[in-house]
Amino acid sequence: MSSSELSAFLSWFERNGASYDTSAIGFQDFEPSEGGRGAVALRDIPEDHILFTIPRSLTLSTRTSSLPNILGVEEWKRNKLDEGWAGLILCMMWERAQGATSRWAEYLDSLPTSFDTPMFWNDEDLEQLKGTSIVEKLGRQDAERDYKEKVLPTVKSRSDLFPAEMLPTYYTLEQYHIMGSRILSRSFDVERWEEEDSSNEAANTSSGSAMDVDAPEREGIPEVEEEEEDPVDVSMVPMADLLNARFGSENAKLFHEEKELRMVSTKPIKAGEQIWNTYGDLPNAELLRRYGHIDLLPLPDGQVDNPGDVVEIRADLVVSAISREPVSQSAKERIDWYLEEGGDDVLVVESDADLPQAMIMLIRLLLLPDEEWQRATQKRKLPKAKADTQTLEIASGVLENRLSQYPTTIKDDEGLLTEDLPLNKRYAVSVRLGEKRILAAALEKTKRLLAVEATSNGSNKRKRQEGGSSDASKKSKTKTRK
Ligand SMILES: C[S@@+](CC[C@H](N)C(=O)[O-])C[C@H]1O[C@@H](n2cnc3c(N)ncnc32)[C@H](O)[C@@H]1O
DSSP: OOHHHHHHHHHHHHHTTOEEOTTTEEEEEOOGGGTSEEEEESSOBOTTOEEEEEEGGGSBSTTTSSHHHHHOHHHHHHTTTTSTTHHHHHHHHHHHHTGGGSTTHHHHHHSOSOOOSGGGOOHHHHHTTTTSSHHHHOOHHHHHHHIIIIIHHHHHHOTTTSOGGGHHHHSSHHHHHHHHHHHHHHEEEOOOOTTOOOOOTTGGGSSOOSSOOOOOOOTTOOOBOOOOOOGGGEEEOTTGGGOEEOTTOOOEEEEEOSSEEEEEESSOBOTTOEEEEOSOSOOHHHHHHHHSOOOOEEOTTSOEEOTTOEEEEEHHHHHHHHSOSSOOHHHHHHHHHHHHTTOOSEEEEETTOOEEHHHHHHHHHHHOOHHHHHHHHHHTOOOOOOOOHHHHHHHHHHHHHHHTTSSSOHHHHHHHTTSOOOHHHHHHHHHHHHHHHHHHHHHHHHHHHHHHHHHHTTOHHHHHHHSSSOTTEEOOOEEOOO
16 A cells, blocks of 8 residues: 555545544554554553544445445345355445445555465465465365356346446456455454344345354364354454554454444553554464465474464375275264264364364274264264374374375475575465474374383273373364365
8 A cells, every 4th residue: 555545545534433543553564574564553552542443334344335235135145145255245346346436435445456375376386385275275266156156147137236348347357356365364253233233134134143152062072163254244344454463462452342343452552563463363374375474483492383373184084094995884974973963074283283182083983883883873972082092093194194295394394494485485385394393293292192002001000091081182173174
């Protein structure tokens, strides 16, 4: 954003009922490694200070744009614009096409039009991400399908709203990707205020609840960390999206009030310091995919990594470690049951390198003798996450198999990082190295436990270790791939 775009944005912000404390917060360019353009404290700011306030009506979402109502509820739903981000993307395209008459004209003009995220990388750079879960999550094909099946038919069927001569400028696939990337790197989830009236009927048709309802936890099923996002909550929040983020550095947070959103300091901030929001202290793979940067911090073990890093292991690696191809009918039934009962198809190893509880349960489930399997289904109870020798052996095979999905070794990557690499490659190598270090640590832990199992040979000591969940396992996060 140029300085003239910034000042146009700031005066638009204030003209439209938003306000910011001009004595406390300013905007400047930081080093690229510090996030580039961001917010700075102009003076010492105490904790709990309101930095800026935005009326809910000035956020841009399918609730606040008038397009869904103008188009009509029926058509909105018929074209599936109430599912996923296609509806918001179309609203953003349409608002932009309205030019100066759009309520968000200056805001939209201030947003970036190019991105460094892997979505826009060439094949050579993407190749460097092999083994990480980024490539399969890019969603380029899904986005293109939504564009072709939801957006284009809508646009072509309503020339009163989308004049044909505007299509090549405002409603192209390229614009679709740009708007999608703006949402990916800048949107917030803004839930409806509990008592709030549903004023934009077309946008409020999604089945999601405005309340933050936790999924019920069934016995034996590990908690599911991620909740389904309700598309009507996904909102562009002017000014809040100017704040950068760094692992563990958050000093300001967005609070959702009935009529407005407030960015409030959560710690004292010294004059000259950057004002950091949080993107959730994400693993590097997710930071890179959504935002195009990574976080690297010196850790107590002397390595430089992101403490929020995780490794995702697809549950089918566990299945193939146990059952021979073709997968037996019984294994298929068990996997279906595990998934129906809320078990997840992706197992997550965190940076502490403990085996995910879900992995141990799944292994044990697949190994259960038939009678016990019948009992488990009757009681709707997964096996305990107790890692015995057989389970540990299989888990270590799964970890080795997962490690082999990366074409390079830890040593190769450490060597590469000493070289002068282009930025995309440096990021990709750092992401895969962080993941491999976690896998290697998990493998080492598992092998240590196997050695203990082998030497203790049924002694009392071993009984004590088997009494509860193995140290190697933990109540794990499981995750649904997006
Ligand atoms: C919500 S925006 C923040 C404002 C942004 N810097 C701008 O100029 O509009 C998120 C983007 O800021 C950049 N960013 C934020 N934090 C960063 C960090 N710690 N290191 C590098 N880039 C960062 C990334 O490009 C990211 O996609």
